[in-house]
Amino acid sequence: MRALSSSVKLTYDDFVLFPDDGMRHELIGGVHYVTPSRSMRHQWISGRLFLLIGTWLETHPIGRLYYAPCDVVISHYDIVVPDLVYFSNERAAKVLTPAHAEGAPDIAIEIASPGTRRRDDTIKRDLYEGAGVAEYWTVDPDTDTIHVYVRESEVFGRPVEFSRGGGDIVMTPLLPGLDIPLVEIFRD
Secondary structure: OEEEOOOOOOOHHHHOOOOOOOOEEEEEOOEEEEEOOOOHHHHHHHHHHHHHHHHHHHHOOOEEEEEOOOOEEEEOOEEEOOOEEEEEHHHHHHHEOOOOEOOOOOEEEEEOOOOOHHHHHOHHHHHHHHHOOOEEEEEEOOOOEEEEEEEEOOEEOOOEEEEOOOOOEEOOOOOOOOOEEHHHHOOO
């Protein structure tokens, strides 16, 4: 991950001018972050999550799931590209435009990589919390774990850790009846 520093805060107007170069470009607090393309394992895990959640949504059409790159405009100075985002139908009607989301998703999912891990666990978590995201999932391919932060009033509560080694299954009231076995997400 590389932050391109400047004394000037960048905005969405600047963001749309960034090159389509295969890198992930994000603005957080007006600061430009650039991350290299994801690893094959990262892509595999992202695909497995998308397949499991997306297949469930086909038979339970209560919302929409998107995968990166999908711009989420939190503010004029905060544009992020989560690995996966889920919008309930109610929220989708309010925030989705033909080009991007103009507001927070119900669930934001970030898959950690060496270049994003620290940012995902700090400034992005804080950004999602402040924006009103209901759940924030951080997926760690190195430890085969998922940490789920759930909104408790105005802030996220302590994260709940789910692990492949423990045979855990992620469930969320936002997707009632969906079971996500970690053995399926992290299988090679």
